[in-house]
Amino acid sequence: MGETIPIAVPRKGRPLECVLDRIATRLGVPSLADDITSTLRHEKALTKGSLEAKEDVYHRLAAYSTVDDPTEPEYTLLRDDRAGKPRRIVFDSVTIPLGDVDAGPDDAAIQLVGREEPFRALRTHEFALGFDSADLVLEEVVELRPEPLGRIEDVNARISPVDTDVRVVTGLGDTVYHTLMATPETAPSNAAIDREFLREYAGPLCIEPRYERLVRAVLGTEALEDVTFRYPDEGREEEAAIAEAGLGVYLTVTGSTAREHGLVLGEQLFPSETVLLENGSEVTDEVAAVRSVIANGTRETELAVTH
Known part of the structure; x- marks a missing residue:
């Protein structure tokens, strides 16, 4: 029986779109990625007032998320930080079968799960894999040293094992x-x-x-x-x-x-830049296989991850 690997992802915005582009390319699901991206862009325009809504936010949410198939995307509500704090529809989850992708058993799958702070969800061991901004890693766990830090490739060397088991695997290029x-x-x-x-x-x-x-x-x-x-x-x-x-x-x-x-x-x-992250203490053989596919197929394309 194949395993479903949960992966923490941002709920909205450019980082999520970058993740979806990577998933679409590596797992061959461009129509799914386009569907999620277009839905969220439409909802952002409604929240900003650029478009006029024909139905209220709750009816739209019900229409999006009344699904019986986990391979169809689901959405949830989030308070937006714009004036009046309107409710905004954001990404919640979707399951993607791996199918013919060389990442484990034929019936294996990944589940993208929306989180406000994916990096912190990895730090608390809720997930083995996730995507988040490299900025957040620097803001929270890199050691401050007299010499400057100039490359994402050097981030892992600045993370103390005492602080976290999370490491950067690779950047996604949305720089x-x-x-x-x-x-x-x-x-x-x-x-x-x-x-x-x-x-x-x-x-x-x-x-x-x-x-x-x-x-x-x-x-x-x-x-x-x-x-x-x-x-x-x-x-x-x-x-x-x-x-x-x-x-x-x-x-x-x-x-x-x-x-x-x-x-x-x-x-x-x-x-x-949006980066792929892993919590080394949670990585199984199945997780490692999925990680390698998402990170372009071979460990040689990833950053040096030490555990």
């Missing part, structure tokens, strides 16, 4: 970067806005409060000896706050908003 940026007045003349500049810099550095530990890990504690963190006021645009401080770190895709605020983009410090 945006925590980027150093400065006003022209703060930026060095005829030199790059990079880690070397920051070593000599003394003054304010504007960041999101939740990223303080991440920034300390990425830049290294030595480079921050003369730096004072500043945080954007609630409701204020991050780039505007960085422009006022003169120097800051924020996530960028194209950098267009930063430039609109007169900021010059500097070094891309660290990738913010």
Whole structure:
């Protein structure tokens, strides 16, 4: 009898879409992934008010989730953080038979299970496998050292076995970067806005409060000896706050908003990327087989995972 391997995944947003793309590619279920993605994008538009709902949220939820077959996706309700805290429909679960995929018995399957914080669900041993942002790993468990951390491949070496059994297996490539940026007045003349500049810099550095530990890990504690963190006021645009401080770190895709605020983009410090995670103490042979298929088929494509 094949085993069903539960995998913790985000409930919504870009990270979930990235996971679904990976699952669709590796397990051959593109229509299922497209169905979940389109449903959630539609519901996001309704929550934002971009579309007008013909039925209330409870009727829509019932229509989506009244299914007898576990291979059909189910959804649940979550309080959104927008004004008024509306209820938003998000992903709950779906079971995907492995079929012809070389990942164990023919009747084996995986079950994607939505979690608000997949990484923490792995830390508490609820799951052997999961997907979450690499940022959360840096925010919670990597050791702070004098030297900087620049690559996802180096994250596992910074995780103490005393803190957690969870390790990064591989990144999924949906990369945006925590980027150093400065006003022209703060930026060095005829030199790059990079880690070397920051070593000599003394003054304010504007960041999101939740990223303080991440920034300390990425830049290294030595480079921050003369730096004072500043945080954007609630409701204020991050780039505007960085422009006022003169120097800051924020996530960028194209950098267009930063430039609109007169900021010059500097070094891309660290990738913010969805990653496949595993709790080594929960990995069985069946879990290892599924992990390898999801991570592109061979252990050679994964990061060095030590237990």
